[in-house]
Amino acid sequence: MSALAGIIAVAVAAQAGGDSRPTPLTLDQAIRAAEQYSTAVKNAQSEYDAAKARLGQDQSRRRPQLSFRASATRFDDRTTISFPGSKSEFELAPNNQEELSLVLSQDLDISKQLGMIASQAKLRSLAAAYRLRSTVEDQDLNTTTVYYAVLRAEQNVRVANASLSAYREQASVAERLYKGGVGQKIDTLRAESQVAEAERELVRRQNELDSARSALNDQLNRPLDAPLALVDPGQSDQKENALGPDERAALIAQALDKRPEALAASIDLQAAEKGVSIAKTGNAPSVIFSLSGNRYPTTSFVSPRQNVVALTLGLSFPISDGGLTREQVHEARAGVDAAKARQEQTRRSISLEVQNAALDVETERKRLDAANVALTAATAARKLAQQRFESQVGLYSEVTDAQSELTAAQAAQVQATYDLLTAKARLSRAVSRPLIP
Template sequence: MFTANRTRLIWTSFFIFLLMLCNTKAYSKVKDIEGKTLTLDECISIGLRTNPSAEISLQNMKAVQEKIGEAKGGYYPSFKLSSSYTYTTPLDGNVGASPDNYDTRFSVKQTLYDAGATSNLIEGVRQNIKAQEYDVKKTALDIILNIKSAFYDVLKRRDILKVSMTALATTEKHLAQSKELYKEGSAPRSDVIKSEVRVSNAKLDVIKAENALLSAKANLATAMGQAVTTDFNVIYHNEGLLPILPSFKDVLLFAYDQRPELKGSRARIESAKASIDQTKSGLYPNLGLDASYGWQQDEFSPSEKKWSIGLSVGIPIFEQLTVKSKISQAAANLNGLKAAETQTIRNIELEVQQAWLSLKEAMERLDVTKKTLEQAEEDMRVSEGRYKEGIGNILEVIDAQTALTQARTNNVVSLYDIAGSGAKLDRATGKEPMEEINK
C-alpha cells in the first residue's frame, strides 16, 4: 500500500533499527523536529530511531546474545591457579621443623565428551536469540503501526477542523443574510436568532476540532518518541490512502508466512527441544581430561614439584530420578509452547480477518459518503436559493447546513479510516516496508 518511492526511506530505516545494536546510544537521542514539516516516511524513520520501545527490545536482544559466549564456554578448557601459605606453630622438641609452608598449583580441566550437553545448550541459546530478533521485528512493526495510525489521525483532525471552519464561515454568511432580510422585512426576527445560535454552535465545533488536532499531534509525537509539547506539522498526499483490497485468502497466507510472533514462537519451540536434549545428556557418562602441576616448599626443604595428568569419567548413578524429573519438566514446557503457538495462530487469523473486514467496510462506506456528500451539497444549494428568494425558511437552511457539515465530516472520516485500516492490515499480516502481498 506504499509506492516504491515513498517506502524506500521506511525500508532503510527498518534495517537501521535492526542493525544499530552496536550503537544503541543513538536511540537515546531525541531528534529535533521543532517547527519542521514531516512526511509519513520521515515520521516512521524518526520513530524507529527514537521511540524508547525500540531501545528496550534491542537491549533485551543484546542480553540474550551475550549468553552465547557463556554457552560456548563448555567447549573450552578451564584453568585454575592457586597458592597457599600455612604457618604451623612448632611443638616442643620438634627441632628443625619449619613453621612456614608454601604451596602453589596450576590445574587445567577439559571436557572431552558430555553427551551433547554443550552443543544442545548452544543450540537453545541460538534459537532464543532468533526468537528475540523476531521480537525486535514485532516492536518495529508496532511502532510503525502506531505512527501510521497517529499520523492519519492528525490528517483527519486537520481536515475536520477545515470542515468546521468552513461551516462557521457559512453560518456567519447565513447570519448576515438573515439580518439583511430582516431589515428588508422579508424574514422574521426569529431567523436572526436561530442563525446566531447556529454561529455559536459552529464556533464551539471549531474549538473542539482545534483541541482534537492538538491531541492528535501529541499522540503522534509520543509514537515517535518525542515530547508531547513538540510543535511540528505534517504533510501527505492522498494517493496512498486508497489501497486495493486484496483477497482474504492471500492476506491470511501472507500472515502465516510473515508474522514475527509466529516465527518467534517456532524458534522458542526449537529452543525447548534443544533444552530437552541437553537435559537428557545427564543420563549418560561424561569424559574429561585433568592435568595439574605444582610445587611445595618450606624453610628447610628444597622445592618439591609435582605434576599429574589423567582422564576422569563421570557416570550418573543416583541422579537418574532427578534427571528424568527435569526431562518431564522440559517436555511440559515444550507442550505449553506448542499450545501457545496454536493460540498465536488463532489470534493472527482473528486479527487478519478483523483488519480485512475493517478495510472492506471503510472502502464501502467511502462510496456511500461520497454519494451522500453530493446530495447534501445539492440540498444546500436548493435551500439557500429558496431562502434567498423568500420562499423558504431559515430552518431549512440550518438543517441543510447541518447535514452538509455532517456529510463532509463523514467523508473525511471514511477516507482516513481506509488509511488506518490499511495500516492495521499491514500489521496484522506482518508486512514489512516494500513488501507487496499480490506479487
C-alpha cells in the same frame, strides 16, 4: 535513529530561534523517532541482549578453560621426624608453603549436553530477536495510528472552520434580507444560534486536535504542546483489488510465514524439544581433561621439586540420582506440550487478526466511496438551497438543513478517509509488511 532524533531537535531549535513554522514531519520520521524513545522497544531490546549474553555464556562452557592460582600458607612450626637411635631430626615440611598453579581444562562433552545447551540458547536468542521485531512493529502501528489521528483532527478543524464561516455568511445574508424588509426576524435569530453552535463545535474539534498532538508528541519525547507540521500521505491513486476469500486466505498464509510472533512461537517449540534431550543427559557420564603446571618456591619432603607438570583425565559416571533425571524429563516434555499449545494459539490469533483486518479494509473502502458520493450530493444541495433562499423562493430552514448535511458529509468523508488509512496500516501489520505507504 540518532539522525531522526536530530531532525526533531532541529525543528524545536528553529522554533526557539524565532521561526514559528515547525519543520514538516513525515510518517516515516515519526515512526523511527518513536522507536528510539519507546519503553516497550527498549525492554524488548534488553531481553534480546540478555538472551545473547546467555548464549555467550553457554558457548563458553564448551571452550578450554584456563585458570591461575596462587597460595601461601604459614604453619605454626616445621614438621620434623627423628629415627630411633638417632639424635638428629629430619625436616619433613617447612613452616611455610607457597604454590603457583596454571591449569588448562577442557570438558570433552561426550554426552553432547553442553552442545545441546548452547543450541537451545541460540534458539532462545533467535526467538527473542523475533519478539523484539514484533514489539517494534506494534510500536510502528501505534505511531501510525496516532499520526493519522492528528491528521484526522486537523481536517475536522478545517471542516468546523468552513462550517462556521458558512453559518456566519448565512447570518449576514439573513440580517441583510431582514433589514431590507424581505426577511424574517426568526431567520436572523436562528442564524445567530447556529453560529454559536458552530463556534462550540470548532472549540471541541480544536481540543481534539490538541489532544491528538499531545499523544504524538509524547511518543516522540517532545513537549506535549510543541507545534507539529505533519505530511498527509493521502490515498493511493492505484486501484486496488478487492480482498475476497482467496485473497484473504493468501494473506493469512503469508502472515503465518512472516509474522515474528509465529516465527518466535515455532522457535520456542524447538527450544522446548531441545530441553527434553538435555534433560535425558542428566545421568550421562562426563569426561574432563586438564593440564596443570605447579611451582613450589619452597621445597620440602612433601614437595621435593619446584616445578611439577600434571596431566589428568577424569571420568564421572552417576549410578543413581534418586529419580531426578526422570522428573526433569517429564517437566521438559510438559514444556513441549505447553509450547505446542502456545504456537497453535498464536497461529489462530494471527489468522483471525488478518481476516478481520482484511474485512475492515473492504468495509472502509466502500464506506469512503459512499462518503464521497454523499459529499458531492450535499455540496450541490447546499448550493441550490442558498440560491433558492437568496431568490426568495426557498425557506431559510432549507439552507440551514442543507448546511448541516454538508458539514456532516464533510466530517463523514474525513472520518472514512483516515479510517481506511488506519485499516490498511493494521492489515500491513497483520501480515508484517512495512507500514509506510
